Amino acid sequence: MPAATPKPTESVTSATVRFAGDSGDGMQLAGTQFTHTSAIFGNDVSTLPDFPAEIRAPAGTLAGVSGFQINFSSRDIHTPGDRVDALIAMNPAALKSNLADLVEGGILIINVDEFTEANLKRAKWDHNPLEGDTLHAYRVYEVPITRHTMEAVKPTGLGAKEASRCKNFYALGMVFWLYDRPLDTTLGWIDKKFSRREEIAEANTLALRAGYSFGDTAEMFSVQYAVTRATLPAGTYRNVTGNQALAMGLVAAARLSDRPLFYGSYPITPASDILHELSSYKHFDVRTFQAEDEIAAVCSAIGAGFGGALAATGSSGPGIALKQEAIGLGVMTELPLLIIDVQRAGPSTGMPTKPEQTDLWQVLLGRNGECPLPVVAAQSPGDCFRTAIEAARVAMQYMTPVVILSDGFLANSSEPWKIPDVDGLEKIEIRHAVENNNPDGNFLPYLRNERGSRPWALPGTPGLEHRIGGLSKDDRTGNVSYDPLNHEKMIHLRAGKVANVADSVGPQPVFGEPHGKLLVISWGGTYGPVRTAVADAVDAGKSVGHLHLRWLNPLPSDLTEVLDSFERVLICEMNSGQLQLLIRGRYCLDAAGLHKVQGRPFTVAEVAERMDAMLEGQA
């Protein structure tokens, strides 16, 4: 793209860009394309999609604003960025609901065509922010994006409505220029995506190029920014969202254990994509079952697990609440089962598209009776892959339901993922019972092995006919038993089995200082901001360590020593202190908590601020 006079380029380590517009404006698409291009370019990338729960809220309203944030860097990053360096606001509503996150002096690209009287009113602006000094703290670029787009795509002869739909590509083109990104990844994507609708492909291509040229030639922008490649570990990479990685992890676990995958699920935000993904993997002998409700979803999985499949069910908090009785059945009958909880803001329906970590108590403690099961939480989108395999291994080897915690942020955000070597993945060895284990009589379905686990004897195996169920059962024979001492013994046996999982999980390493003033603990999706904040603190010579807990039950066997190695402990979680209460109770420790229950992740600054306050003895 030839420029009249090349504009100067300024180098920056990282940048955070947010595309914001109406939910019909294609902001998720623009964001995804920017992510792909940046990742393929060689940056480390972390994203935060933010979309309304309503499919189509009224156009132009605050409720209808959809955003997509990308943090891209020449360094290793773990979060989508605290504040935004460049905001693209496609209408007044997008400006209104996103402006607060823009850094002072940040770039603000505004589609002025949408700043009509009516749109300002819909967005509840009491004045036109383009007039007066509302935006004086920012570098504002007023661009008639809609008009420019219509003009650019004119040669295709598209109608006004379809033509104006290309404006996301125009905006994307501009931002591509601004950050000196190549167009080829997106051009290739357009060709493939619209191969059957050439005029659309043509129009989007024209819009993208026009946006880029505008950046290049217009007097408006005076400088380009360069974010150079990151030095990531060598390997083949792709972008992956948490839900995609989880689905692929389940398929991998099924392969590694050599059995069909059964996935029973009922549609629910933000877990449905796992069902969608898996239903396109039928050639892997994946049997997806869209059940009539959450309860049927988990129960069908229990039936499939009884039959010998790798059985899983996935949902979000409200659905997990419905499944709890059946999960108890899984615990009682000691069948392998994976329960995926993609947590969202609650209680009740809450904020379906927003993340929280408020289901920890629910999955640990929310069932009737004493009903322990292993719980593991994924820490990043790509980590969902490994987590699914780990959970499947534990479920089948220990004959127990296992909960996998994800959240709405991990589920939908993406990061470059170093694709693991398939041949290097450890097989999941399962030995089904094939012979009667009782020389003196009938098969003993509850005779335990060294792990405390019972045999997985499949229907269809001659001579091992047995009955299981939710009633209290006799140790070894599994026959219904109301004997008080046996009942208590079985409770201890099941709990002991779950505790044994710690042996196979091993200790959890501490990042940063192995001992010192402050230990910061995170779990699940809080990994990113905590790791970033601690890494910065360690770089600055502060006495801080980071312990990220993957397994929330059982906790690592060496946790007492780790906790004792630090003067103070801070637990960061997106709830009001659920893990904090457990750690305080179990270890009699005065652990502090950093809590946020707003339906959005911690910023690095929030974690850093609290850490510093504690280090300085002010909190």
Add this chain to the structure above:
Amino acid sequence: MTAVAPTAKDFKSDQEIRWCPGCGDYAILKQMQKVMADLKAERHNTVFVSGIGCSSRFPYYMNTYGFHTIHGRGPAVATGLKVARPELDVWLITGDGDGLSIGAGHLVHTMRRNVDINILLFNNRIYGLTKGQYSPTSEVGKKTKSTPMGSLDTPINPLQVALASEAAFVGRCIDVDGKHQQEMLKRAAAFRGTAFLEIYQDCNVYNHMAWEYATDRKIKAENIVVIEHGQPLIFGAERNKGIHLDGLKPRIVELGNGVGVDDLLVHDETDATLAYLLTQLRYPDFPEPVGVFHAVERPCYEKAVAEQIAAAREKKGEGDLKALIHGGDTWIVE
């Protein structure tokens, strides 16, 4: 595998049966064990799944594989099992409370999917295990512990629920009528698809004699009519009465005086409309039909699942994990 032909005894488990003495469940268990032996069923390939309730203890007493699940959810567990293992013979035992109240949703969806399982709904018109509350099939005005002034809800007709759920096989039989019950169990066993069988069952503790009209030797011939495909509907101790269809209105007619067998309604298992009409014949206005109301085979769910998997493999080839995780845009960092 049993080398010699199995006997009913082979299907008895070692568990002590805990139903009340005189409960209708005993009769059904006995017929099932007999039928299993007659069909030379393989114990290891047979699974009984149940929910919660007196009837749902059934799997413990069958020397096959068994799964006593939770209240109302048996159909979902059975569906998952059958999809995972289509080669197994799966039977679901449920009751009027388990299947038509707490688990009604699952029952409906299992039948419309046409999962190849056999569903036996023991209908005793009462909650037995929880000690005597009215059930979804109890008659209006039923006085129970929870309804001292009589129940208010109109009862559900199980067979109508089945037909409305597009059940492929719908039948009814009676606990104490052993021979007919065996026939029905065998029909259900042979049917490919969901076979739904309502069994009138006496709870002799909390609702004794609920089915007296259909079981008392002295009067039952007047109150039930055995339906058979292609046969006219004739009943009565003297077999001198029949059901005649007057437009869409069924009427009881006496044979003789110019009314012949040709004037009677002839049963057709393939006709769903007729099946629905027959479910409306209720005591005391009409004799209640027992037998197969409806039986039309259609594709089974678990088979269709397997076919889609085969088709996907045909089209895309056997899944390649490496290719899967390398999907989408990839790039190499050196």
